[in-house]
Amino acid sequence: MDLYPLWNSLRIAGISTVIIFFVGIFAAYYIAKIPRVIKGILDVILTMPLVLPPTVVGYLLLRVLGPKHTIGAWFLETFGIRLTMTWWSAVFATTVVIFPLMYRTARGAFESFDETLAYSGKTIGLSGPFIFWRIRIPYCKQGLIAGTVLAFARALGEYGATSMIAGYTPGRTATISTTVYQLWRTDNDALALKWVLVNLAISFVVLLAVNMVEKKERKRAG
Amino acid sequence: MSIYLDIEKRLGDFCLKVSLEAGNEVVSLLGASGCGKSMTLKCIAGIEKPDRGRIVVNDTVLFDSEKRINLPSQKRRAGLMFQNYALFPNMTVWQNIYTGTNRYRDKKIRQEKTREILERFDLTELKERLPSRISGGQQQRTALARILVSEPELLMLDEPFSALDSHLRFRMEQETRKIIREFGKTVLVVSHDRDEVFRLSDRIAVMNNGKVDVYGDRTAVFADPGTRNACMLTGCKNISPIRKLDEHRVLATDWGLVLETGKEVGDASYVGIRHHDANGESPENRFLCDVVSVTENPFSYTVMLRHADHPEAGAFGWELDKAAWQSVQSDRVEIQIPKKAIMLLKQ
Numbered sequence: 001m002d003l004y005p006l007w008n009s010l011r012i013a014g015i016s017t018v019i020i021f022f023v024g025i026f027a028a029y030y031i032a033k034i035p036r037v038i039k040g041i042l043d044v045i046l047t048m049p050l051v052l053p054p055t056v057v058g059y060l061l062l063r064v065l066g067p068k069h070t071i072g073a074w075f076l077e078t079f080g081i082r083l084t085m086t087w088w089s090a091v092f093a094t095t096v097v098i099f100p101l102m103y104r105t106a107r108g109a110f111e112s113f114d115e116t117l118a119y120s121g122k123t124i125g126l127s128g129p130f131i132f133w134r135i136r137i138p139y140c141k142q143g144l145i146a147g148t149v150l151a152f153a154r155a156l157g158e159y160g161a162t163s164m165i166a167g168y169t170p171g172r173t174a175t176i177s178t179t180v181y182q183l184w185r186t187d188n189d190a191l192a193l194k195w196v197l198v199n200l201a202i203s204f205v206v207l208l209a210v211n212m213v214e215k216k217e218r219k220r221a222g
Numbered sequence: 223m224s225i226y227l228d229i230e231k232r233l234g235d236f237c238l239k240v241s242l243e244a245g246n247e248v249v250s251l252l253g254a255s256g257c258g259k260s261m262t263l264k265c266i267a268g269i270e271k272p273d274r275g276r277i278v279v280n281d282t283v284l285f286d287s288e289k290r291i292n293l294p295s296q297k298r299r300a301g302l303m304f305q306n307y308a309l310f311p312n313m314t315v316w317q318n319i320y321t322g323t324n325r326y327r328d329k330k331i332r333q334e335k336t337r338e339i340l341e342r343f344d345l346t347e348l349k350e351r352l353p354s355r356i357s358g359g360q361q362q363r364t365a366l367a368r369i370l371v372s373e374p375e376l377l378m379l380d381e382p383f384s385a386l387d388s389h390l391r392f393r394m395e396q397e398t399r400k401i402i403r404e405f406g407k408t409v410l411v412v413s414h415d416r417d418e419v420f421r422l423s424d425r426i427a428v429m430n431n432g433k434v435d436v437y438g439d440r441t442a443v444f445a446d447p448g449t450r451n452a453c454m455l456t457g458c459k460n461i462s463p464i465r466k467l468d469e470h471r472v473l474a475t476d477w478g479l480v481l482e483t484g485k486e487v488g489d490a491s492y493v494g495i496r497h498h499d500a501n502g503e504s505p506e507n508r509f510l511c512d513v514v515s516v517t518e519n520p521f522s523y524t525v526m527l528r529h530a531d532h533p534e535a536g537a538f539g540w541e542l543d544k545a546a547w548q549s550v551q552s553d554r555v556e557i558q559i560p561k562k563a564i565m566l567l568k569q
Binding site for chain 2: 114116117119120121122123124125126127130134135138139141
């Protein structure tokens with residue numbers, strides 16, 4: 001059994017999770033501070049990928065990153081790089097799809113933060129970055145970890161947008177989910193089942209981790 | 223003057239408009255919840271920004287709307303202790319206090335300062351504990367230590383004892399009183415507890431609906447609160463509207479009592495009499511009263527009385543210790559309200 005799809009899935013999910021960890025946290029932190037009307041609109045736009053069909057996300061991404069469209073064409077012309085149909089193209093898809101998961105859990109965590117901690121930190125002379133990294137983030141740690149793990153799990157399972165932007169090339173862009181589909185389509189049921197079991201195992205472990213983190217959270221709160 | 227404050231801030235329908243000056247003394251802001259006392263502290267600390275005005279502490283301008291000065295909290299050196307103490311939950315007692323020494327860059331000096339204050343506040347043994355693992359009193363001590371180690375020019379305490387159990391409260395109050403006396407600079411205390419305020423402060427500013435109603439020496443404020451609101455906040459429960467009969471005589475309309483006053487009535491529209499002030503010996507202000515009800519308190523009785531000639535009038539309270547009431551105990555008593563016990567109040 002060629003393990004390339006497993007490795008490819010893990011690195012795509014890993015990279016997009018790292019990106020979204022920072023982007024999601026900063027979006028959640030700064031959007032909480034802006035005026036209410038703009039916040040409401042931005043919030044809707046940023047949460048959209050959560051409810052859109054992955055194929056719609058894939059379509060929209062191709063409209064922007066495809067070799068005949070704005071950014072995609074510019075990249076191809078300037079750097080000679082195609083943004084689609086490579087293994088890392090899938091990172092675009094997973095990043096967009098998992099962003100709302102991280103953003104929303106991070107926002108929930110930040111909203112539960114006791115703002116008087118930041119105030120009292122300021123009055124004794126602590127800098128903004130110190131308060132953010134050493135007080136706010138640790139305080140919201142459990143929520144942020146839960147969001148990150150959930151985002152990783154979702155990235156691992158991404159199929160629709162990934163298959164549209166990265167396609168399926170064995171040994172190059174194949175991920176677990178696209179492999180399962182391909183094997184099933186070509187009547188290779190035994191191998192498909194193996195990959196299904198791999199996927200089930202990973203998801204099981206990840207969700208167990210989320211539950212454990214949340215349990216710890218409740219213990220601390222109660 | 224150590225602190226000069228003159229600020230205005232609108233929040234919806236509410237308008238905060240506070241002017242206050244104080245030297246190196248303890249000043250309490252006394253007021254009901256929502257009167258703007260905590261907001262005032264937040265404006266001084268730089269957490270809230272006033273719409274207009276000026277804040278000066280020890281010759282440093284912290285805020286001046288005309289000159290567009292608005293120092294960040296970090297540079298104001300205005301220590302503010304929150305009601306919940308706001309200790310960082312992920313840091314030990316030592317780490318919490320150590321963060322307060324950030325004014326110094328040298329690690330050795332910072333550690334030395336932390337060690338000293340831990341010792342002084344009797345926290346050395348607890349230094350490795352998290353805030354959630356120490357008692358309320360110890361949390362308060364840690365919070366105070368963290369603020370004082372940051373060397374503030376001004377200390378502000380927001381409802382310092384409200385989060386404590388009553389048995390701890392008194393002890394922490396004694397401790398805190400000692401600490402703020404030693405501090406030697408301006409201390410502002412926000413509270414709604416009149417006893418606490420009286421014991422802690424030199425001067426009291428009574429606030430009402432965003433404004434300072436009365437500001438003065440603590441004994442003077444309690445003896446002559448001046449306004450109806452201040453009178454209520456200093457714990458007076460007998461307050462009645464009045465009709466002025468002449469410069470030294472009023473009719474307390476709620477109770478049907480014609481009272482002779484010591485001071486000139488002026489434009490006062492209410493009168494207040496404290497619960498325990500109805501057993502004088504002088505000839506004036508003597509009234510025969512019916513006993514309406516008697517309530518037993520742990521160490522006293524509260525007797526509700528009504529003027530015997532006005533059965534339709536409202537009752538007023540009289541508080542006397544247990545032995546005193548037991549020796550009187552009757553359905554009808556004669557009381558005498560001393561002239562100096564009658565507080566003339568404006569709306």
